[in-house]
Amino acid sequence: MKLKLYLLVLCLLPLGLLAQTNIKVLDAESREPVAFVTVKVDTKKAITANENGELTVDLSEPSNLLFSHIAFEEQSVLVPASGEIIVFLVRGENALTEVLVSSFESERPLLEQAAGIARVSESDLYRFNETSIVQAFNTKPGIRIEERAPASYRVSIRGSSLRSPFGVRNVKVYWNGMPFTAPDGTTPLNIMDLSNIQNTEIIKGPAGSIYGAGNGGVISFTSKETVDENRIGADLSVGAFGLVRYRLGIDQKLENGGLSVSYAKQKSDGYRDHTVMDREVLQVTGYFQPSKKQKLTTQILYSDLFYELPGALNATQLAENPRQARPGSAAQNASINQKSMYGTLSHDYRFNHNLDNKTSIYINTTDFENPFNLDYKKETQFGYGGRTSFTYDDIWSNIPVRLIGGGEYQFSKTSAQNFGNNGGQIDTIRFGDELLTSTAFLFQQLEAELSDRFLMTIGLSENFSSFNIARNIDMINGVPSNAKRTFDPVIVPRVALSAKLNNNAALHASISSGFSPPTIDEVRTNEGSINLDLEAEKGVNYELGYRSSFNKGRVNVDGSVFYFKLDETITTFVNEQGVVLFRNAGATNQKGIELMVDYALVRKQMSFVQEVKVTHSFTGHYFKFEDFVKGDNDYSGNDLTGVAPHTLVNQLDIKTKPGFYLNFTHQYVDDIPLNDANTVFQESYHLMNSRAGWRGDVGKAFDLELYFGVQNLTNASYSLGNDLNPFGGRYYQPAAIRNFYGGIKVGLKY
Known part of the structure; x- marks a missing residue:
């Protein structure tokens, strides 16, 4: 009898190690439930929340779960092995109120930025053949990148290429906060591959108050x-x-x-x-x-x-x-x-919470x-x-x-x-x-x-x-x-x-x-x-x-x-x-x-x-x-x-x-x-x-x-x-x- 009881406990032990966690998913801005969120528990198993944004998962230990929804940013959240947790999802970049840009050295929502600003995201770049930035940039109003021969670029922001028979001039270019435009005003834009770029912000028109020379923009x-x-x-x-x-x-x-x-x-x-x-x-x-x-x-x-x-x-x-x-x-x-x-x-x-600094230096050589x-x-x-x-x-x-x-x-x-x-x-x-x-x-x-x-x-x-x-x-x-x-x-x-x-x-x-x-x-x-x-x-x-x-x-x-x-x-x-x-x-x-x-x-x-x-x-x-x-x-x-x-x-x-x-x-x-x-x-x-x-x-x-x-x-x-x-x-x-x-x-x- 004792042996049977021991075997029964042994069989039920793995079930006892699994605990239930109740999850409720809310919109971070409106605090309303997000219906039908897909939650990936591991690499093979995915669960969908109900219409009230609720779901239950069985976990043996605290785990990172991946929450995804077509209208929200994908988010990884550490979920406890038992109890209840509320997960807040941020709306994706479909809404201008959620798009953050760092133009003019100040990170704010695009809605608050007082300038003509265009964004070229990674998804924009991958809508076309991944050999150049030309087609993706040319979908944005006021911006035209020309390619007269493969890798022979010319950039025009609001007509700024008038003085550019070849090459990129009259536009200031930065790469990861670093000046990429040479001090003589030219930019070797064609030396980069698409894989060197994830996101792009473009200021249309003069931005010399914080970026120096260049009437075309940044x-x-x-x-x-x-x-x-x-x-x-x-x-x-x-x-x-x-x-x-x-x-x-x-x-x-x-x-x-x-x-x-x-x-x-x-x-x-x-x-x-x-x-x-x-x-x-x-x-x-x-x-x-x-x-x-x-x-x-x-x-x-x-x-x-x-x-x-x-x-x-x-x-x-x-x-x-x-x-x-x-x-x-x-x-x-x-x-x-x-x-x-x-x-x-x-x-x-x-x-401290009031003051921060970013400093960048570079050296370059060109043959x-x-x-x-x-x-x-x-x-x-x-x-x-x-x-x-x-x-x-x-x-x-x-x-x-x-x-x-x-x-x-x-x-x-x-x-x-x-x-x-x-x-x-x-x-x-x-x-x-x-x-x-x-x-x-x-x-x-x-x-x-x-x-x-x-x-x-x-x-x-x-x-x-x-x-x-x-x-x-x-x-x-x-x-x-x-x-x-x-x-x-x-x-x-x-x-x-x-x-x-x-x-x-x-x-x-x-x-x-x-x-x-x-x-x-x-x-x-x-x-x-x-x-x-x-x-x-x-x-x-x-x-x-x-x-x-x-x-x-x-x-x-x-x-x-x-x-x-x-x-x-x-x-x-x-x-x-x-x-x-x-x-x-x-x-x-x-x-x-x-x-x-x-x-x-x-x-x-x-x-x-x-x-x-x-x-x-x-x-x-x-x-x-x-x-x-x-x-x-x-x-x-x-x-x-x-x-x-x-x-x-x-x-x-x-x-x-x-x-x-x-x-x-x-x-x-x-x-x-x-x-x-x-x-x-x-x-x-x-x-x-x-x-x-x-x-x-x-x-x-x-x-x-x-x-x-x-x-x-x-x-x-x-x-x-x-x-x-x-x-x-x-x-x-x-x-x-x-x-x-x-x-x-x-x-x-x-």
Whole structure:
């Protein structure tokens, strides 16, 4: 009898070890129950809450459970082995009230930010082929990234690319809080792989009060900010025109931080002749938290990039064969070969609940080689710099205030030589320069919450910049020379006000100044001339905007109107030898309207189709030359070169409970003037892209994604960036016809 009783107790013992935990899930904002939340108890078992947000789980010990819902952010919660617990879920980034942005050095909900700000999330990037940022950025109003050949980027925010025949200028770029734009004003955006970017914030229009030079605005990239799990990942994608991209990555948690390593390789033959592209990018990041008050992040980014330059075609060549390269480009091996290394260190320190500081420093080296149709350039650059920002929160006379202050400094030294190009090989040297560039600014900002509804911001920066061109070899004039320019200090103010109409809607207004000095590449051109008379652009932007969310984030509206008056506008022209030169074009008037609306047609956690979301984005840019007379030509009143007056983007996103998804994008771009005289235009076009796939968990520790996509679905004839004001009518840089791609992603948690 005793033996039977012993065996019965032994059999029931495992059941006694399991205890019940009652869980109730609530909306963190409204405190209302969240129905049908999916709770993953372990890697194989999932339970669904009832319509009142209630469920019961059996646990043998305290466990981390994963709570997910289509309308809320996924959250991991430590749940006790018995008793009752309430779990609060935060609404996902479907609602503007829940979107946090750090623009102007102040983390606040997007609803409260008094500026034109666009966000490009990781999910936005993965709606398209994962080879570039172009298509994702071009879905946002007021923003256009051009790619005339694979990896040949040009960024236009509210028409800011007018002075950029190639490369990224007049826009300030940051990466993980670090200045990524060189002190000469150029940005090597193409050295990064998509895996180096997780989220992006874009300030549209001048933001010099806290970010320095650049009338176009600010792009702030962030990569993964921490390691929260041990994971090995591998991606592979293939596509038309010889496209192959693969990535290997590993995340390793440490006792007080983590280590992340990512290697990506991308190669393609390109749609046109002479458009081969080959890039390798390695990123190593260390995350450390020595104490609760501080955090250290260190990174190494190495990029080896090569791409060929096909050149632009005239109308006759375009009609004959849009895939051909400009005559001479292949024979002269027109291309870019660039090796870059960035080393960074960031330190966040919280002195107390009122005061914190973030300081970042970097060093970088670049080897740049550029054979072109007309010459052959070689440059070696070394640079360093840093940024520090203090934030102090307090209450003055019952008014919450936030004070932000800091500074930024950058320096670069470049050894640059220009040679003749003999069949793609270096010929006789023409001139050799040593270039020194420095830029610095101090910034201060006051934010005052005048009431529960009104937030006022006043910002100011003091800017200093200079460059020195020491021409040690001059085979043209025969005499070495020195050219130096120190720009007068520039004070850049900004005043902004945000007014909440209710908890889900707000108005904002701002007046901000901007300036942008000429870069060394604009002063020192390829044929050897040095134009010290080129003046800095200066302007004032007036903006009024409205943001709101309705129906618990199912409908969101973000719109703004602006007027930007720019003086001493820098534009490009080409001489008879085909060399791009620069000039000040007087004043421009830039009036615009930008609007984005998204709404969820379906959002049901338990249905097969969980979400159907539609997004519309409209850009109306009515930019004119106000006073632009050159010789016998009067361009006053003409449309601003390179800017489409109207752009419309429509997006459809479908998510299903089993993990299948579909993304569809339609983009309409209006006629674009390609010269200052407005006599040549790129015709309007409709561009359609689509991607479909499946993502989910497989087995105990694997996650998997399979996808397939098509670009230029209707086989439209278009360009992602033509040449402006070229010599010989070489305007056209045709983009690829309809093409397909596909890929696989595998992750292992260990």
